Amino acid sequence: MKMFRKVNGQKVTDVVQYTIDIIRKDPSVEIHIGTDSQSEGEITTYVTAIAYRYGNKGVHYIYWREKIPRINDKFAKLYREAELTIEFAEWFTERVKSVRVELDFDYNKDERYFSQKLVASTKGWAEGLGYKVNIKPIKQIATRAADYHCR
Numbered sequence: 001m002k003m004f005r006k007v008n009g010q011k012v013t014d015v016v017q018y019t020i021d022i023i024r025k026d027p028s029v030e031i032h033i034g035t036d037s038q039s040e041g042e043i044t045t046y047v048t049a050i051a052y053r054y055g056n057k058g059v060h061y062i063y064w065r066e067k068i069p070r071i072n073d074k075f076a077k078l079y080r081e082a083e084l085t086i087e088f089a090e091w092f093t094e095r096v097k098s099v100r101v102e103l104d105f106d107y108n109k110d111e112r113y114f115s116q117k118l119v120a121s122t123k124g125w126a127e128g129l130g131y132k133v134n135i136k137p138i139k140q141i142a143t144r145a146a147d148y149h150c151r
Contacts, residue, residue, distance in 0.1 A: 033101055033104070046150075090129065
């Protein structure tokens with residue numbers, strides 16, 4: 001199991017129970033999962049975030065970070081973001097059955113951006129599994145948090 005952390009660095013030992021407790025306190029909470037990556041030097045860092053959005057009252061999130069040898073292939077690096085997001089979402093929703101999860105992909109549907117090449121396949125994959133998918137410029141809640149912790 002991946003070790004998630006709060007922004008203050010505190011470990012979240014059981015992400016399922018943590019989420020169930022949040023839902024009990026606020027059943028209207030929206031849950032977003034997203035991953036971002038950053039390559040620097042010989043390392044590629046992936047961060048997956050679970051963002052809990054409380055309507056217009058704010059967002060709280062937890063995140064997991066992985067550092068691996070640098071991935072030079074841009075397509076492969078970006079595709080891995082979708083893989084990590086979907087793999088975790090599947091694991092998570094299998095354990096928290098009553099939760100509705102939205103997946104945030106840090107891809108842009110504008111053809112000027114390289115990530116546009118991944119939109120059709122990754123969005124179709126996730127929607128085929130029953131998830132609501134957010135692609136830029138639509139809200140990017142979890143991937144913004146992930147981006148912050150990649151740097």
